[in-house]
Amino acid sequence: MNAISVLILFPLAAALIIFLTRNDKIRNMIVRICAIITAALTLMVVGLYFKYGISFTFQTEEIIDYIIALIEVLVAIYIIMAGIKNKKYIVSIFAAIQTPLMLWFEFTQKHGIEIETSIIVDKLSIIMVLIIGVVGSLICIYAVGYMKWYHVHHDNYKERKSFFFSILFLFLSAMFGIVLSNNLTWIYFCWELTSLSSFLLIGYTKTKEAKNNSFRALSINLGGGLAFAAAIVFIGINFNTLELSVLIAMKPEAIVLVPVFLLSIAALTKSAQLPFSSWLLGAMVAPTPSSALLHSATMVKAGVYLVIRLAPLLGDSSVGKIVTLVGGVTFLACSLMAISQSDAKKILAYSTLANLGLIVICASVGTQESLWAAILLIIFHSVSKSLLFISVGSIEHQIGSRNVEDMDILMDVSRRLSLYMMIGIAGMFLAPFGMLISKWVAMKAFIDSDNILTVIILAYGSAATLFYWGKWMGKLVSNANAKGIEKHTFRLDEEVPIFIHAVLVVVSCFSFPLISKYALVPYLSELFGNHAMIPIGTSDVNIMLYMLSMLVILPVSFIPIYKMNKRRRVPVYMAGENTGDNKTFYGAAGITRKLELRNWYMDSYFGVKRLTLWSNIITIGILCAGVILLVGGLAG
């Protein structure tokens, strides 16, 4: 248990130190060291508690509660002030409602509620800790390299690196808090802290756009927080408990479903599901490491983590159906919308939304198989997506743009980067890689649970996924030559984390049977009280491992063939008008014209505006239906 307190408190301390260090070099060193220590701590905690897991409560809980309340008040004041200062009153209103609500609850209603276990370490939280710790610390190291040139390129932004790094570490601490706590008030507190750090990081550049987007993010997240707070109050008053595990163990009756619904709303906002998704897209203005860490790999996972925790209550209940539908619409709509995007970070954002939607579906369907899929999706998605984000960050550095269309010269600029990028993309949608395995199981789970609608949504969504990743990959492999591009150094600080990420993507695919055997199956067996099975047959797993090995071995085995077999090289076919360099052709009036090859975006079909409007209307409708059902349930 000491290890766990250290795990939570160490990043906090690191954040403080970093914030106070003013010298660039020293600070970078500290960041690196702290990141490594965090990772080491994570591994240690995992090692210590993996086999059996623990649950305990602190003796000094009351003091902690008071400290939390104090910080909460301070944060609330800060937010209210900031809201008023920037004329974003909605933020102030939210803060002004929920904090007094929580304080009122804390000081008047809470007496008599005993918390038996405030910290639970089980297989699920271990997996989450592992993701947060490893991916998070890698991204922190990456950020050191990234931020170095970030301010060189964007010299119009004020440099606030120490602030940036310390928020990153603060955030890590808060994330650990969310996944390890069992006490709902603690989860709520950490939840609000992540919202706050997200808000601070999005607003990092202090441009008008950044400011607007950060406030949008904050207001939506605070809205979710309000739902969370309401849920806590409801639970505390009605069931006389504040423990998540106790809540989960209840029967899905109408009265229980009310807080579950509220918590689900909170989870949906955090996971940026439609109709609450606009904040995540706006968050892409933040520097890339924060997008990688907060807006894809970890923070948004807090939402789906909560849904997974609530899964036993969702299952067949009306709330479960509602959440499934919202996830389904998000998955389909965002997969389609990603097609019309050309900004790499936007594509990643839409893809994140879609995948979170998928995880939400899996979690809310709530069968053993679907939860298996959901947890695996979290793992694979975190690793692949943060690899993609940080690669895009470095690509932006190398070629000066993060538009997918400009990446056709990447092969020429940096073969390694494009390879990492390919691994990341392959990890997102190709067959033997993780995401697809999970999708497969998800599909099977949906069929088994007779969710035919979600099966169909999955079929269409996957097809759309294929298209946008496919065309991006296409740009990466196309051999346009990059003349006149100034090559930058690919810093070690950037490359090492990217490389480790890439290795992780591949290794996690190879080792998923192990993960399944040692973590998922025991967790699910315990949760459902029967013996869980790995949903994929052994023979299939073997075939998939063959495929994966082929994908690794084949490219390597081609190298000698290339060396041996030299061929006559001719220019590409340009209807006979090639000028000879594969880049230009003789155009009309004898002018030499540059060949330009661009992807399809099909705006008339997959345009964001129309799709967003419709899917928002549908999801809002679904949520309203949920409210009506709940009220009806309570009445009946």
Added chain:
Amino acid sequence: MIILIIIGIIILAPLVGGLLTGIDRVITARMQGRQGPPILQPFYDVLKLIQKESIEVNSMHRFYIYISLIFAVFTTVILLSGGDILLAVFALTLGSIFFVLGGYASNSPYSTIGSERELLQIMAYEPMVLLTCVGFYYADKSFFVKDIISASIPSIVYLPGVFIGFVFILTFKLRKSPFDLSMSHHGHQEIVKGITTEYSGRDLAVIEITHWYEVVFALTLVFVFFATKSPISRIVAVVACAAVYFLEIIIDNAFARLKWQQALNAAWIVTGVLGTINLLILSYFR
């Protein structure tokens, strides 16, 4: 033993595929009132291509189509040895994606547009392929071909809608008009030869052989719809395969090539209507 079977499949599948392509060409010719090439013409073509010089536009673009071939072989082996249909479909998709990447890798105008269209085609037919697998699972409680074809009632009884939908998207897979946007077997197309534009010699032969494997893959799925454990049904299934193939030839010759909008709409709507309704009914009665 297993290894022998696998080797047998690897060798026989392209022979069957090539022969079918040859028959296709002859029947097509006869339908157009022509004499047509010899039945073995596809083999002559491929052998010729292997004998010819292979030229390249850059060092990378041939790599992808070899991988594509390997995965097409892989798929066929999985399917014919009674393996998991869904896994086979995924492997085939992987192969198709590599084929598409091959088109992009050449960075040539028509290849790139071909790749773009090919991706669109994959997007158009993928839902139906997945739903077909789902349908099999619904009907026979298993993704494994060996389980499905040893059921007592043929899957077609449960899945008539899915079957029609599948035959519909088979037109994409076999690269037949009206859905041969990305790479037509006929000479004249606005994007020249699509993805294959930049390939020559051995590489082109590889693409052709990949296509043969895909033909076998597609017809195997048709076979699975009809086969049960009784031997008569196996014969019926083979006849059904022949009939479907003949139908595809007629469709090929009786349609203009559609544009991508129409292709995407048609495929998605047919999938949405036939596949969905069939599955909904099935899940209702289950």
Added chain:
Amino acid sequence: MSILSMTKTLFKNLQHGPYTVLYPIKKKESFERTRGRIAISIDDCIFCSMCQRRCPTGAIKVDKANSSWSIERLQCIQCNYCSEVCPKKCLTMENQYTSPSFGNVRDEFIKCMNTQSLSE
């Protein structure tokens, strides 16, 4: 809406069998007027050079001194003008076309001797 409206024709063709003339094996019979290539009955020729002057492409060469008449087969456009203007009507248009060659073909005809063709 009508789809597959081509099917009727397709089956008709299928039933009828190919319309193809199996060319090198079987030949399509040519018509009486078919313009293939120019032939000369050199014995009747008076070497007036009318054909040479009128030939639009300059394919015909007439050499009065050697009493030879020659034609560049790869320049002749089979317009039949020469045979129309020939005062002796010794130029005729044959049905058989000139067969493809690997190089320039110049057919030369010299009077008093039998037809002889030289290829360069």
Added chain:
Amino acid sequence: MGKRTVIPFGPQHPVLPEPIHLDLVLEDEVVVEAIPRIGYIHRGLEKLVEKKDYQQYTYVAERICGICSFMHGMGYCMAIESIMEVKIPERAEFLRTIWAELSRLHSHLLWLGLLADAFGFESLFMQSWKLREQVLDIFEETTGGRVIFSVCDIGGVRKDISADTLKKIAGIMDSMEKELKEISEVFINDSSVKSRTKGVGVLSKQAAFDLGAVGPMARASGIEMDMRTQGYAAYGKLNFKPVVEKKGDCYARTSVRINEMFQSMDLIKQCIAIIPEGDIKVKVTGNPNGEYFTRVEQPRGEVVYYAKANGSKYLDRLRVRTPTFANVPALLETLKGCALADVPILILTIDPCISCTER
């Protein structure tokens, strides 16, 4: 970075029977801009009038274009005959009309085939060209050439068609009409074909007029313009009305051409019914002096022959304004905003004859 693709289209391209180049600027597959480049076939044959005398030039004029070879020969001969004020025999007028209409028939069938090919309907292409072979057989039987006839001459025609053959031709026309009905059914009614032609490349009546479109291109947009109504050759004695459609899209142009084919068959039969006996040629002596504009309706539209002679056997100037030359601006207009898949159809829809255009 924009999302615009810039690619070359042609000169060598499988869908283009003739070399023409377009710089295509695409967005997805939508053509935003199409800039043409021509000159691959430019030979400069108008200049040849200074080297070939006006008699020899008949053969050059025939080879301006291999598809409407006869019409070019006829247009040229008519221009010279008008300058020299030669009245050609009536039978020759009728023979010219028969050949001209047969040419139209073959040209339209060829076009139908190519159109089918452009939208990937191979069997339809084969059917159209199979039908066309029958017309070519008639050509070969009556003139001796499948493509280039060399029958039109200044002062008449060089070959007569016997009464038996004429009867046979009428018979062939009857049987062809049936077969043509069968394939025109597909062009007009098949929904997959309609989906590729309806609403594609719409040219309004005003636009067609403003862009100077001629021939079927103009007639499909509702402009009734047909030089044959001026009654040159034997057209004055025949009964027909120009085929006009209103919509101005590819579908309308297809249907105009198909109806013109039926009309041509009818005209041929009319000619055969009333063709008079008599000479086929008058002897022309002397050299032309003067100038004249001849306007003839080719399968592709109105062609203008301008000949200026100075009394020597070499002309001063021969100018051919071919229909494709007039239709190119309309083509460029319709290309804007079309899909890449429509580009071959639109290029074909004006029935381009680049070798005419560039001469």
Added chain:
Amino acid sequence: MGQQTIKMISSNELLAETLHLKNEGYRLVAITCTNKDGMELSYSFDKDYDFINLRFVTDTEEEIMSISIIYPFSFLYENEIKELFGVNIKDISIDFNNSLYKIPVKTPFKTKEGEK
């Protein structure tokens, strides 16, 4: 055959006359250039088979206004005449700058056979 009127004008009347014809509803049929005693330019118009030619004689020095502002599609004719005859036509809406045909000989029609 319809009427064939040839109306002689001077080169500076060209635009006004063309505009007049355009307003009457005439369509431009062709622009023809003949090299005989200077460059003889004929602009042919047609309305319901009524055929009118505007004609004037110029040389290769004089600047001729393009009529492409009135009939936009005249750019093809004008480019051709400019390239083949060397007539100095200015302000063509789409000017190919003498590379419409991209011929190796410069203005081949400017000189006549035998006059070289």
Added chain:
Amino acid sequence: MNFVKKSPWILHYDGSSCNGCDIEVLACLTPLYDVERFGIINTGNPKHADILLITGSVNEQNIPVVKQLYEQMAMPKVVVAVGICATSGGIFAECYNVVGGVDKVLPVDVYVPGCAARPEAIIDGVVKALGILEEKQKFARKKNS
């Protein structure tokens, strides 16, 4: 076995012909002549083609095009000049913008005369070209071994 003879693929390019020969080349594909009997496919893509059929003469503008197409074809390859314009320039030989026959820029292997060349003649020409193709193939192999 030498399979080049069994499946010659054609690339047809229209130099500056009058279309007469082009439509005859196309006519070879149609039911009456159907060259697919010989395995001939009109590919329209130099990278796939074995035989380059050129109709029409060459001029300043299309010389680079023709050369490039030839370069982009894989060995062994042959060039067949179809029609009088392609063999010698024909009636247009004296035009200012006609350079002459195709042999001015490419090594022509087979000349198919005719104005316009008849489909039968074109088939004959292609069959003749097959012989040359085979020779070239043998030669290339000998050189390799």
